[in-house]
Amino acid sequence: MIELEHVCVKRQGRAVVDDASFSVADGELVALVGPSGSGKSTLLRAVLGLDPPHAGRILVGGACVSDGKRELVTPEARNVAMVFQDLALWPHMSVKGNLEFGLKARGHAAAQREARVQQALEWVSMADKSERSPGELSGGERQRVAIARALVLDPRAILLDEPLANLDIALKAEILAVLATLLGERGIPAVYVTHDPWEAARLAQRVAVLEAGRVTQWGTFEELAASPSTSFVEAFARAAGWGVASGSSIRDLPNSAR
Incomplete structure (x- = not known):
């Protein structure tokens, strides 16, 4: 609340x-x-x-x-997670890397990061694009990644x-x-x-x-x-x-x- x-x-x-x-x-x-x-x-x-x-x-x-x-x-x-209008995705990182970034900063182990990233990408139907860069995605796909990046932090x-x-x-x-x-x-x-x-x-x-x-x-x-x-x-x-x-x-x- x-x-x-x-x-x-x-x-x-x-x-x-x-x-x-x-x-x-x-x-x-x-x-x-x-x-x-x-x-x-x-x-x-x-x-x-x-x-x-x-x-x-x-x-x-x-x-x-x-x-x-x-x-x-x-x-x-x-x-508290934030999703901005410009999305603020890291262009030099893959989709997976963008989601992992916050988890690494919080000290989550590699296995836990892998599981949480996979789950978050499945929630937004983007699991098959985890290795792509933001520049390879459509506008709607980038928005899904931004939402997944917010959700992955629970x-x-x-x-x-x-x-x-x-x-x-x-x-x-x-x-x-x-x-x-x-x-x-x-x-x-x-x-x-x-x-x-x-x-x-x-x-x-x-x-x-x-x-x-x-x-x-x-x-x-x-x-x-x-x-x-x-x-x-x-x-x-x-x-x-x-x-x-x-x-x-x-x-x-x-x-x-x-």
């Missing part, structure tokens, strides 16, 4: 994230949406331990990793910062289906930053809307569509095709986008 309690992150005296609170249950994926510059990536970095909050608490797996006054757990010890949580932004709609649908299944089966909580209403609607169980650093609305798709709190929430709901109603819960997603 990921829990954020009144988190505030400042830069040059300005609150980039201001009093943000929400939680992510084990096996749940929460979409973090909002206008550009609203603090979404900063909030992920705070959970990861790269942007320490100035106030509030962050808990991962029930353990408090930051209390706003000090970082109680280092980024390396939090065991993380307490996964953070994803617009990882599918550069893929076409067909590849997005394919990767989203794989990701949703893997996270749900393994009970891993995840926060997924996206500007794409379709991605959010297809993948997430709940949505946190961040505007000017503040969580302006937090809940299920139905709750946001039934009673949008801001014009951004209303526009996002319409763009996702949820339908916006007053006093009733409406979600008009086609079956193919659920």
